[in-house]
Amino acid sequence: MQTTGSNRPRNSIRFYPTTDGDNTLRLNENVKEVPKKYQKLLRPFCQDYWYERYADYEVLYQEIEHNGSIICLVNFWCTNDCKMYPTVLEKFSAVNIMIEGSISVALENMVILMHQNKFNVYQVPFGQHTAALEAGCFYELIHFDYSEELLQNKTHSSYPLIQDWLTLRQKNAAGTLFQKEGFINKELREVIGKIKKSNDQLKPLSVEIYLLQVLEIALQVANHVQEEEEQDQDVLVDNKQLGMHESPTFNKTGVPIDAMIINKKHLDSILDSIINEEFIPSRSKNKSTSYYTALLENFLRRARIKEDDFIAAMINHSRAHTGCTIHGIALIIRLMAIKDMFKNKPKISKKEIVASFGLKSYPTFSKTFTEYFKISPSEL
Numbered sequence: 001m002q003t004t005g006s007n008r009p010r011n012s013i014r015f016y017p018t019t020d021g022d023n024t025l026r027l028n029e030n031v032k033e034v035p036k037k038y039q040k041l042l043r044p045f046c047q048d049y050w051y052e053r054y055a056d057y058e059v060l061y062q063e064i065e066h067n068g069s070i071i072c073l074v075n076f077w078c079t080n081d082c083k084m085y086p087t088v089l090e091k092f093s094a095v096n097i098m099i100e101g102s103i104s105v106a107l108e109n110m111v112i113l114m115h116q117n118k119f120n121v122y123q124v125p126f127g128q129h130t131a132a133l134e135a136g137c138f139y140e141l142i143h144f145d146y147s148e149e150l151l152q153n154k155t156h157s158s159y160p161l162i163q164d165w166l167t168l169r170q171k172n173a174a175g176t177l178f179q180k181e182g183f184i185n186k187e188l189r190e191v192i193g194k195i196k197k198s199n200d201q202l203k204p205l206s207v208e209i210y211l212l213q214v215l216e217i218a219l220q221v222a223n224h225v226q227e228e229e230e231q232d233q234d235v236l237v238d239n240k241q242l243g244m245h246e247s248p249t250f251n252k253t254g255v256p257i258d259a260m261i262i263n264k265k266h267l268d269s270i271l272d273s274i275i276n277e278e279f280i281p282s283r284s285k286n287k288s289t290s291y292y293t294a295l296l297e298n299f300l301r302r303a304r305i306k307e308d309d310f311i312a313a314m315i316n317h318s319r320a321h322t323g324c325t326i327h328g329i330a331l332i333i334r335l336m337a338i339k340d341m342f343k344n345k346p347k348i349s350k351k352e353i354v355a356s357f358g359l360k361s362y363p364t365f366s367k368t369f370t371e372y373f374k375i376s377p378s379e380l
Helices: 023-030 036-041 148-153 161-170 186-197 204-230 264-274 289-305 307-321 326-343 350-356 362-373
Strands: 013-016 048-053 057-066 069-078 082-088 092-100 103-107 110-114 118-124 130-133 138-146
Touching: 036 057, 057 204, 069 186, 069 204, 092 161, 092 186, 092 204, 110 118, 118 161, 118 204, 138 148, 138 204, 148 161, 161 204, 186 204, 326 350, 326 362, 350 362
Parallel strands: none
Antiparallel strands: 013 082, 048 057, 057 069, 069 138, 082 130, 092 118, 092 138, 103 110, 103 130
């Protein structure tokens, strides 16, 4: 397999390390052969890919284009806290989906927060913008960029938001179609999974179908989010009940950390996410997959029955330790499920169970487990 990719991407956005001079002049010297350790991430669906290495981060782009619309999968590896400068060569309209990691991007006079396991609909203007990355973090996102022609063909649909989107585009203005991000739901996960797992380069018809599917799902969620925002007091748990401050907290790179509000309405989607491979990447490789999956699903079924207690446990722990982030909640559910399995005297070892949940270091797991439950795994 060729591992150098192309020097002439179709993608209309590039992620540069500085604002000085003409970054495009340095493009060729930064395009490298994809390192062997990253080659497993190369996906057959794309027409082209390219890898760039800078002092503080590395980036791998993979994309396919059809009639001016693009599907692009992007991975970042960050070695030092840093800023990068997304440079938009042509204004673009995108549904951006954060598969892993959270990033804040400054566009003109607004800051857009892109949180893990969430998505939004963006209009990004021509020019250079600013984003922050954290040392030691891995980021994965996929964005679906829509041509003006494709959006105009959708204006006859039942989604008035399309016209708002086109207005932003025509003004070359920055904006989002809804203020609160949507969760990656089952339908979006299925589309992303089909794209990433495709064994061959996508045919033009398949590209168009996936673009339209994602657009339809995003607009449905946008309508739902708008309705939800109008009923916030009825739907969301009040911040004061959770003991949270109304002002955002920030990590060391100045990126606001999302305080995720938990309620019964979101419980099923959160639980379902835990058995998704994005949260448990090693599941498919584990020899005890079927046995472990049965134990986990049994735990999740019982968790739904006791959802009031379950939500309370997540909130109490997240408030103190994880800021109620989706990964914090995932960790809590993993710990609770692992404890449940230990108590049931499973046929496989404790270390095998822990590895099944994607927790690579048993000593680190044991320490976290003991801090949370006030009892060590060896005592069960």
